[in-house]
Amino acid sequence: MKYALVTGGSRGIGKAICLKIAAELKYNILLNYNSNTEAAEETQVEIETFGVKCDLLKFNVADADAVQNSLENWKAENTEAKIEILVNNAGITKDGLFIFTNKESWNSVINTSLNGFYNVTQAVLKDMLRSRYGRVINIVSLSGLKGNPGQVNYSAAKGAVISATKALAQEIGKRKVTVNAVAPGFIQSDMTKDFDEEEFKKHIPLNRFGEAEEVAELVSFLASDRSSYITGEVININGGLYS
Numbered sequence: 001m002k003y004a005l006v007t008g009g010s011r012g013i014g015k016a017i018c019l020k021i022a023a024e025l026k027y028n029i030l031l032n033y034n035s036n037t038e039a040a041e042e043t044q045v046e047i048e049t050f051g052v053k054c055d056l057l058k059f060n061v062a063d064a065d066a067v068q069n070s071l072e073n074w075k076a077e078n079t080e081a082k083i084e085i086l087v088n089n090a091g092i093t094k095d096g097l098f099i100f101t102n103k104e105s106w107n108s109v110i111n112t113s114l115n116g117f118y119n120v121t122q123a124v125l126k127d128m129l130r131s132r133y134g135r136v137i138n139i140v141s142l143s144g145l146k147g148n149p150g151q152v153n154y155s156a157a158k159g160a161v162i163s164a165t166k167a168l169a170q171e172i173g174k175r176k177v178t179v180n181a182v183a184p185g186f187i188q189s190d191m192t193k194d195f196d197e198e199e200f201k202k203h204i205p206l207n208r209f210g211e212a213e214e215v216a217e218l219v220s221f222l223a224s225d226r227s228s229y230i231t232g233e234v235i236n237i238n239g240g241l242y243s
Helices: 012-025 037-048 064-077 103-131 142-146 152-175 197-203 212-223
Strands: 002-006 028-033 054-058 082-088 134-139 177-184 234-237
Touching: 002 012, 012 028, 012 037, 012 082, 012 212, 028 037, 037 054, 054 064, 064 103, 082 103, 082 212, 103 134, 103 152, 103 177, 134 152, 134 212, 142 152, 142 177, 142 234, 152 177, 152 234, 177 212, 212 234
Parallel strands: 002 028, 002 082, 028 054, 082 134, 134 177, 177 234
Antiparallel strands: none
16 A cells, blocks of 8 residues: 655646656555645546545645644554655745735745645655655756746745755665655646746747646656665756756
8 A cells, every 4th residue: 555645736747746656656646635626536536547546635735733634644544555755746826026025925835835845744754764765756946946036935935945855865865765856947737827838938948838747757757766866856857948
């Protein structure tokens, strides 16, 4: 009963990651979502076509108590289950110039990406360390590496997760738990649906936005035994866009 926990797994990149891990690695999926139950249930049906089980967990990753209670209840009901893979994918954007960014827009973005990473990783890491095996994969962003105007809050959150990835990898490597980050550029998703793709792709060497499935391929590799000597890395998937 080996499971992969994917936060924000009902749509977009998260959904693609769930499907890829289920199809390629044959892990059961623990799919976290925050509000869209219909989308989560539809994704659950798709995942289970690969012959694995998919359990749904509804909680806001920014809510430490909700994360802890939800995962503890699930573990109590699934005593034979073991979470070997964690993909911290949940994130939100509230874009705007920093001078006009209010506290709610700042805190909600930081709380979801950065505190969400803390809350969920804390809840599952001890079991990985006891088992001496695990994969933690953090979905960050090009914005966290180079910064992006209009996204100071998002850039700050993702930049912090990038640094946390590198530090945590050094702490727990001896327990055979790897920690890596994947930094997408412009990917076709809900987050980019309002972007002017024709204008943006002029700056991308590969001249297009990426697909969620392409990000999922990379995550699946990092979640597998094929990546056993890779840890503390931030891998870009951005069509060559760096500045």
